[in-house]
Each structure stands twice: as C-alpha cells, then as structure tokens.
Amino acid sequence: MKQKAKDFAEKAHRGQTRKNSNAPYITHPIRVAEKLERAGFSDEVVCAGYLHDVVEDTPFEMEDIEAAFGSRVAKLVAAHTEDKSKSWQERKQHTIDTVKHAENEVKYLIVADKLDNLLGLEQDLDLQGDAVWRNFNAGVEQQKWYNTSISENMYVGIEPDNVPSYFAEYMDAVKRVFG
Template sequence: MIEEAKAFAAKAHAGQKRKNSNVDYIVHPIRVAKTLKEAGFPEEVICAGYLHDVAEDTDYDLSDIERRFGTEVKEMVAAHTEDKSQSWNARKTHTIETLRDAPLEVKALIIADKLDNLQSLSEDLEQEGDAIWIHFNAGYEKQKWYNESIAEVMEEGLEAEEVPEFFHTYQELVKQTFD
C-alpha cells in the first residue's frame, strides 16, 4: 500500500513545483512520509504522509483517497487538509486547534509536514535572506506566530514517551528560524 500511495501522490502532483523553486512538488510528500517511516509509524500513517496534500492541492478529493487507501488514511488526510475558501488566519487557527486535540498519528502527520516546510524555508533563508518573506501569503510575523503556536500545542495530550523525536527537531528549528 505504501508504494501505491507514493505512486498515486506522484501522479496527483505531476507538474507541480515547490513554492519559490523548481523542485518537483512530490519531493515534499516523499520527505514527510520518510520522516513518519523513520519514526516507526504504521503504513496507514506513512501513506497519509504521501497523500497529505492531494485533496488540498490537486484534482483528486478525499473520496478518491478513501476508495484507494481506506477510511483510516482518508480521515488522517482530512484532518490535515485545509479549506482553501477560508482566510489564511482561519485556516491556520483551524490547524492549530486540530493539532491540539488530535490523536498521535494525526499530530505526527501535521508535524512531519510542518517540519519539512520549515526545513525548506530555513534553506531558502540561508540562500536568499529575509527577501524570501515576500513570497508568502503571510510574512515573517504571521509565520512566526503560526509555527510557534504549532510547537506550543503539538504535545498536548501526549505522554513524554509518546512524543516522536522529530517533534523536538521541529521545536528547535522554530527557535532557530524565528528567534
């Protein structure tokens, strides 16, 4: 099922590029899924890692994901999917609130995604400096608020031994990027 999810995501994101680059978009879901796999999550979570942006950013929808990968994968992707008809603030506030109360698997999916986004941003900042912020719908202050809020709520409801190591990596990168 994991290879099928990877192939489906590659097909769905074909021709798409990462923001501010010529890198094929599929590189992002591959890295998210890799983070989840390395942290020991089950195949449904890894599949959701590959598929997490499909319903949000392609012509496929959640029913397509459910038909091919089952309800569990669809529900994780749905929990992560933003409603693009909402404002940036409304979407990000919804993600923060979802993260606060989500089960570990959904928290891991969201943080693996945010970690990869922040790693890419960090690389762009090294290369381009603060000029990078003009490419975002929300500039430095809003990105700082969003990422710090994610870091603040991501461990809520979890026991210390449940927290994946990459959550700590995310926290450190938030501090490095926004302090």
C-alpha cells in the same frame, strides 16, 4: 500500500514545484512520509504522509483517497487538509486547534509536514534571504505566530514515551528561523 500511495501522490503532484524553488513538489510529501516511516508509524500514517497535500493542492477529492486507500488513510488526510475557502488566519488557527486536540497520529502527520516545510524555508532563507517572504500569503510575524503556536500545542495529550524525536527537531527549527 505505501508504494501505491507514493505513486498516487507522484501522479497527483506531477508538474508542481515547491514554493521558493524549481524542485518538484513531490519531494516534500516523500520526505514527510519517510520521516513518519523512520519514526515507526503505521502504514496508514506513512500513506497519509505521501497523500497529505493531494486533496488540498490537486484535482483529486477525499473520495478518491478513500476509494484507493481506505477510510483510515482518508480520515488522517482529511484531518490535515485545509479549507482553502477560508482566510489564511482561519486555516492556520484550525491547524493549531487540530494539533492541540487531535489524536496522536494526526499530530504526528501535521508536525512532520510542518517540520519539512520549516526546514525548506530555512534553506531558502539562507540562499535567497528575506525575499522568500514575498511568496507567502502571510509575512514573517504571522508565520512566527503560526509555527510557534504549533510547537506550543503539539505535545498536548501525548504521553512522553509516545513523542517522536522530530518534535524536538521542529522546536529547534522554530527557534532558529524565528528567534
């Protein structure tokens, strides 16, 4: 099932590139899925890692995900999919609220995604400087609010024994990028 999800995501994201580079977009979902797999999460969570941006950024619909991968994977992807008809602020506040109140597997998926995005941003800032902020819908202060809010809410409701190590990595990256 994991290879099928990877193949599906590769097809869906074909021709897309990352925001601040010419890197193929698929490199991001692959890294997210690999992080989830290394943390020992279920095949469904790993598949959701591959597929987490498909509905948001490609012509595929949630029904396509459910038909191909089942309701559990679709539920995880749906919990992490932003409604692009809403403003940046509304979308990000929804994600913060989801991180605070969702089941653990949704939190694991969201934080793995946000960590990979932030590590990519950190590399882009090192290479390109503050010019990278022009490629975002929100400036550095809004991005700082968003990432800090994720880090402040991601532990809510998770027992210490169930916290993956990359949560601390995300907190460290937030501190490095935003001070």
